[in-house]
Amino acid sequence: MTDGAPFVSVLILNWNGARLLPPCLEALARTDYPADRWEAVLVDNASSDGSADAALRGFPWLKVRRNPANWGFARGYNGAIAAAPGPYVVVLNTDTHVHPGWLGALVDAAEADPRMGAVTAKLIYPPHSPNAGRIQNAGGVVLASGAGRDRGTVLREGRWVQEEDAGQYDRREEVFFFCGAAALLRKAALEDVGLFDERYFMYYEDLDLSWRLRLRGWKVLYVPEAVVEHDHAASSGEWSPFFVYQVDRNRPLMLLKLAPLPLALRELGRYVVELGLNSARVGWWALTRRQRGPHAARARLQARVVFGWLRDLPGVLRDRQVILSRRRVPQRHIQRWMIDGP
Numbered sequence: 001m002t003d004g005a006p007f008v009s010v011l012i013l014n015w016n017g018a019r020l021l022p023p024c025l026e027a028l029a030r031t032d033y034p035a036d037r038w039e040a041v042l043v044d045n046a047s048s049d050g051s052a053d054a055a056l057r058g059f060p061w062l063k064v065r066r067n068p069a070n071w072g073f074a075r076g077y078n079g080a081i082a083a084a085p086g087p088y089v090v091v092l093n094t095d096t097h098v099h100p101g102w103l104g105a106l107v108d109a110a111e112a113d114p115r116m117g118a119v120t121a122k123l124i125y126p127p128h129s130p131n132a133g134r135i136q137n138a139g140g141v142v143l144a145s146g147a148g149r150d151r152g153t154v155l156r157e158g159r160w161v162q163e164e165d166a167g168q169y170d171r172r173e174e175v176f177f178f179c180g181a182a183a184l185l186r187k188a189a190l191e192d193v194g195l196f197d198e199r200y201f202m203y204y205e206d207l208d209l210s211w212r213l214r215l216r217g218w219k220v221l222y223v224p225e226a227v228v229e230h231d232h233a234a235s236s237g238e239w240s241p242f243f244v245y246q247v248d249r250n251r252p253l254m255l256l257k258l259a260p261l262p263l264a265l266r267e268l269g270r271y272v273v274e275l276g277l278n279s280a281r282v283g284w285w286a287l288t289r290r291q292r293g294p295h296a297a298r299a300r301l302q303a304r305v306v307f308g309w310l311r312d313l314p315g316v317l318r319d320r321q322v323i324l325s326r327r328r329v330p331q332r333h334i335q336r337w338m339i340d341g342p
Contacts, residue, residue, distance in 0.1 A: 007086030008038040008107060008184070013076050015044070017094040018051040020231075024094050025059045033103040039063060043080045045070040072201035073180065081195055084187065093181040097126060097229040105225035106184040109172065117189035117218030118210060120178035121226040124165055129231060134162035136230045139175025139222035140207060143341045146255045146263055148177060148207040151222075155342055175222045176337045177210030182228040189218045197257075197319075199312055203243070204250035211258045214334060215327040241301065249305045257316045258323065260331050268309070275302040 010028065014021060021042075028040055041063045044052040052064050065080050081089050088110060090103070102121060109119045120139050125131040135152030142148055152163045178185075183206070193212040196205045210220050252271060255264040278299035285293030 005034050005037045005104075006088060006107060006111065008033070008088045008090060008103065009080075009084035009086060010038060010040045010090045010092055010103070011043050011077060011080045011084070012040065012092050012094060013043045013045065013073060014047060014051060014055075014094050015070050015076075016047045016049040016051060018047075018049045018054065020094040021051055021055050022058065024092075024096055025055060025062065027097040027099075028092075029059065029061070030100060031098065031103050032100055033107070038103065041065055041080055041084075043067065043076055045072070045076045071198075073203075074196035074200050074205045075198040078195040078198065081185070081187070081190065087187055088184055089187060090182070090184045091180055092228075093230065095231040096123075096182055098182070099227040099229070102182075102226040102228055105223050109221050109223045110184055110186060113219065113221075115217065115219050116221055117186050117193075117213040118178040118220045119184040119226075120175065120220065120222050121182040121228045122169065122222070122224040123179060123181060123228050123230040123232075125162065126229040126231050131162045133165055135165050135169060136162065136232050137179040137181070138169035138224070139173075139220070140177040140179060140210070141341075142176045142207065142211075142338050144338045146259050146267055146338075147251060148204065149341065150179070151175065169222075170224045172221060172223055172225075175220055176214070177207045178220050180206035181230050181232075182226070186218075189213055189216075192216055193218070197254075199253060199315070200250045201246060203246040204254050208250075208254045208258065211254070211334070212323060214337075215258070215323065215329050217328040241297075245301055245304065248301070249308050253309060253312060253316055256313075257320045260335065271302065272306065275299065275306060278302060 012024065031038070040061065042052060042055055043065045045067050046069045052066065055062055056064055067076055067079070077091055088107065090106065106119045106121065110116045123137040125134050125136050136150065138151040140148050141151055152169065153160055154163060193209070193216050197208050200208065213220060248271070252264070252268045255267055278295040281295040282293055282299050285291050
């Protein structure tokens with residue numbers, strides 16, 4: 001990478017990341033991209049643990065942008081993306097540890113094709129993880145249900161497992177969507193399709209944005225030379241009630257905004273039917289055993305999801321009309337990316 005390299009803003013979204021930030025920033029400090037051609041900006045979502053101030057003291061080259069509240073992933077990032085001065089931004093989680101050469105590899109791939117809207121890194125589990133040496137994400141695939149899935153995660157004998165990193169993902173190739181834990185985005189592409197959808201507090205915002213990029217003819221590329229360790233869901237807790245609520249809520253909203261209408265209505269209908277069945281089970285337990293029963297927590301969460309949909313439905317339908325009227329790529333091309341899977 002020469003001194004004429006394009007300027008890149010590396011944005012790290014933080015909320016109470018006192019434990020995660022120091023190793024993240026120590027690795028970032030070793031980035032071997034020309035020093036005057038990139039900046040690191042900590043985007044702080046009103047942390048209460050002093051992590052932003054501590055990061056400034058320990059890493060004085062860091063810039064800090066402070067949001068007035070915990071705005072989540074999409075809204076938290078959007079202001080910083082809009083303010084970035086160069087042609088590229090990188091979104092980077094606090095629970096990551098970048099390897100040497102990571103940023104140059106992302107930029108080189110983007111510079112090689114002006115229609116490259118996003119470039120996503122090779123995410124591996126860190127050495128302290130039970131999944132050390134395995135793939136966390138090698139880009140994303142979209143299933144026939146409209147769900148996103150990490151390449152590198154497979155179903156074996158009824159349970160999800162992470163693949164060993166045995167070189168099977170060591171080739172640059174297009175993928176359907178980038179992973180928001182470590183990806184480079186072209187600002188010109190974002191100006192074309194819009195920023196992250198702020199309806200999503202967390203999760204599915206990367207698939208949503210990638211889908212919009214593809215509808216406008218932009219590409220998404222996986223670059224294995226950009227290696228980043230990722231302690232997946234370290235800041236939110238995978239399969240916590242918070243995690244499940246965000247995923248359950250966001251995927252159908254995304255489908256209603258972007259997907260073929262039969263697919264969107266099928267998935268929304270399936271969810272509503274499941275809520276009805278769980279509500280009936282709760283009622284049966286209450287009548288026969290005077291207990292809430294094992295389905296009560298799930299039914300409450302699903303009811304919250306459905307009420308959230310009703311609140312967001314008008315805006316989602318307006319966005320659908322605008323996005324689909326501007327698309328350059330027909331839905332049948334998008335559907336070719338979809339694969340069968342649970």
